[in-house]
Amino acid sequence: MSAGDQPAETPDEPAAPAPRKWRDRHAVAARNVGWAVTALSLLLVCFALLMPTSADKFTPGVFLRIPVEAVLGAAVLIVLPRRPRIVVAILSGAILGVLTVLNLLDVGFNMFLGRGFNVVLDWVLFDDAQSYLKDTMGNGGAIGAVIAVVVLVLIVLVVMTLAVLRVSNVMTRNRDAASRLTLVVGTAWVTCAALGLQLSGPGIAARTTVARVEDRVNRVQATLKDEAAFAKEAKxxxxxxxxxxxxxxxxxxxxxxxxxxxxxxxxxxxxxxxxxxxxxxxxxxxxxxxxxxxxxxxxxxxxxxxxxxxxxxxxxxxxxxxxxxxxxxxxxxxxxxxxxxxxxxxxxxxxxxxxxxxxxxxxxxxxxxxxxxxxxxxxxxxxxxxxxxxxxxxxxxxxxxxxxxxxxxxxxxxxxxxxxxxxxxxxxxxxxxxxxxxxxxxxxxxxxxxxxxxxxxxxxxxxxxxxxxxxxxxxxxxxxxxxxxxxxxxxxxxxxxxxxxxxxxxxxxxxxxxxPVSIVAHDxxxxxxxxxxxxxxxxxxxxxxxxxxxxxxxxxxxxxxxxxxxxx
Incomplete structure (x- = not known):
């Protein structure tokens, strides 16, 4: 046989078996992990939609409510075709991540300055915050804190996007069940809103995120108007x-x-x-x-x-x-x-x-x-x-x-x-x-x-x-x-x-x-x-x-x- 000749394949030789996927080998565990990830994703989305902006308001009752944004979001994602649904889910997750970051800024500003974060005016304060960290923690500590904050923001954005995408995919695979559940939860929200039902504080029917976005828009408009009005006042x-x-x-x-x-x-x-x-x-x-x-x-x-x-x-x-x-x-x-x-x-x-x-x-x-x-x-x-x-x-x-x-x-x-x-x-x-x-x-x-x-x-x-x-x-x-x-x-x-x-x-x-204010004088x-x-x-x-x-x-x-x- 010449060097260029190849040996003929044996047709009766069985092919090597394909390696089994982890899901196939551990079907029960994989199913449990999948449900856990889905449940965690849903909890993260609801947490972001319901979270307060003051540290003293983080109570269990705040999270035992129905966010209307989740109901409306689920209804939209269920009816959309695959590609538009994926795009909407990713955008919704990113937006929810941004809103979560802004809510966290509100928590910090309320804790330190007694007011929420102003998206128009307060960016300049981060330079002062960095200088303060440098003075109190040293240059290395300040750099580490800044890196930690940046990483935290990226994690929030990515995790929230993945969470919305995960919930969206699960609803699509179980469209009929998801539709029925969305209808039931939506009806419950309308009922609670109409009757004004509440637990120990805020009403069960929540529209926290919508109200917060409206408030931010109003504050931006008020800030811009205030600039012109104050310029006249200062004269x-x-x-x-x-x-x-x-x-x-x-x-x-x-x-x-x-x-x-x-x-x-x-x-x-x-x-x-x-x-x-x-x-x-x-x-x-x-x-x-x-x-x-x-x-x-x-x-x-x-x-x-x-x-x-x-x-x-x-x-x-x-x-x-x-x-x-x-x-x-x-x-x-x-x-x-x-x-x-x-x-x-x-x-x-x-x-x-x-x-x-x-x-x-x-x-x-x-x-x-x-x-x-x-x-x-x-x-x-x-x-x-x-x-x-x-x-x-x-x-x-x-x-x-x-x-x-x-x-x-x-x-x-x-x-x-x-x-x-x-x-x-x-x-x-x-x-x-x-x-x-x-x-x-x-x-x-x-x-x-x-x-x-x-x-x-x-x-x-x-x-x-x-x-x-x-x-x-x-x-x-x-x-x-x-x-x-x-x-x-x-x-x-x-x-x-x-x-x-x-x-x-x-x-x-x-x-x-x-x-306190005092005036002291010898005369x-x-x-x-x-x-x-x-x-x-x-x-x-x-x-x-x-x-x-x-x-x-x-x-x-x-x-x-x-x-x-x-x-x-």
Whole structure:
């Protein structure tokens, strides 16, 4: 036989048997796994359609309802031909995945900021969130968290798409049974809706996703309308045209400090988990002020923000406009609306400065606020460690203010805006008060920071986080009042307040947005000007003290201290 010849096949030789599939070898197990996957897919779809947007509303009763979207979706998928059905199932799953991600964002925003996620305005906050993670978890931890979030979003999108596709395929293979079940469930939904039946809360007949989509669309439309309306509102200003010589005439010659204490909310004073320590500190510091010849009056302001976005509270307080979102903030800071600090600058009678330890990059808003000079974290000379998000302890920031500005000889009094950041979440580690002459360049804080608590051990413990939050407020109040007692004079006037309440895990899910505000002065006549405000004597406001919206303070303050509204 030549090399090119091939041997003839033997026709009687049996072919090798094809390997049996796993399904064939384990038919019962495969059927059980298939039903389990189908049931899990159905549960995932129903969970996504019914999930609430607040963590405190995740109760069993919320999920024991009939989502109308599932009934309508099943009816459509049953009657569609194969190819259109697959396309519709994939698109529906992807959309449901996106809605689930948005719902999860709502849960997070409600937990931290006391409001839902705004799909128009809130994307810019992710940059701040990433910076916060970097400050609290380190660069590696922040990168890991970002990667985890991206992976989670992709998993949600893919799993939800596969779940809808799985349910669709099963219904098609069992079309008659699926049609009957859809009809029965649809009839039950109509009956429950007509009778208003409910278990322990929401009605059994649910249209959660439809209502939520409608709400998001309405919020987008409202946001876009608000932008134009607020631009017009910001141009109206009762004191915008007032000449400098008619502004703040009753405070001439006074050194005025406006200090914001991060997250200093009403809960710090009234929540039983923090009240004892904070109230004791306020009482002790009030006695120290009295002994040094100072008097004080206090009330409440309702902040435009909650749990974070401090700059919204700062701008609301200083501009006299209700700035409760980033779009309003951009609009007002790009304009020329008169701020409280700007009013001092316009008079020409004060040097105006800002002490901003939380600012770590260029801050063009300083011009809008009317500040002659801004000292940010890079210009305060701090050589010590960061305390989580806070770049430096409050006592150091105030010590640097004394060294750079307040303690120097000047030809005019000083108006200062000071942001105190040591009470910023995650409230660990917390600095400690040290003798003022030992503050130096901040290197002394190395040991204090290392001896402090780990943020991860505090922030996620519901009891510890409240305790440490209260301690951080005590530290900030101690720093500020001790500074005034030590370095203040007969011409010192201090206005200090919180910018917003702490997040819901500390203040409570139903907490108000109220923050304390106090005016401290050595000259009693300064407080006489606000006798008609009805505020409480001392630096702790009474529960019954007046509560004003934060945007009303600017005009009340300007009016009380001799400012004349511009003639129209």
């Amino acid at each position: 109206k200003d009762a004191f915008g045209g007032t000449p400098g010589d008619q502004l703040l005439t009753d405070l001439r010659g006074k050194d005025v400090m406006i200090a914001f204490i991060e997250s200093y909310g009403r809960s710090a004073i009234e929540d039983e988990a923090t009240a004892a320590g904070v109230d004791a500190t306020l009482t002790a510091k009030n006695e120290a002020l009295t002994k040094a010849g100072y008097s004080a009056k206090s009330g409440w302001l309702t902040s435009a923000t909650y749990g974070g976005s401090s700059w919204l509270g700062h701008s609301t307080f200083l501009s006299g406009l209700w700035i409760n979102n980033q779009n309003r903030y951009r609009t007002v800071t790009a304009g020329e609306h008169l701020t409280l600090t700007g009013a001092f600058q316009r008079t020409g009678a004060w040097r105006t400065v800002g002490v901003m330890p939380g600012v770590q990059k260029n801050w063009p808003e300083g011009k809008f606020y009317g500040l002659d000079n801004v000292y940010d974290s890079r210009e305060l000379g701090y050589e010590g460690p960061k305390f989580s998000w806070s770049t430096m302890p409050d006592q150091y920031a105030l010590s640097a203010f004394e060294r750079l500005e307040h303690g120097k000889k000047r030809d005019k009094p000083l108006m200062s805006e000071i942001i105190l950041t040591s009470s910023h979440q995650p409230w660990a580690p917390i600095p400690k008060m040290i003798p003022w002459d030992q503050v130096g360049d901040g290197s002394v804080y190395e040991g204090i920071e290392k001896a402090g608590k780990d943020p991860a051990d505090v922030f996620y413990d519901s009891k510890k986080v409240k305790e440490e939050y209260g301690k951080s407020i005590q530290y900030s109040v101690n720093s500020l009042i001790d500074y005034v007692v030590k370095y203040g004079s007969k011409n010192t006037v201090l206005v200090f307040l919180g910018d917003h309440q702490p997040l819901a895990s500390v203040s409570g899910s139903n907490a108000s947005r109220d923050v 009693k006549s300064v407080l006489d000007k606000i006798d008609d405000w009805g505020w409480t004597d001392g630096i702790k406001p009474d529960k019954s003290a007046p509560v004003w919206r934060m945007d009303s303070f600017r005009d009340r303050f300007l009016t009380a201290y001799g400012s004349t509204p511009a003639k129209r």
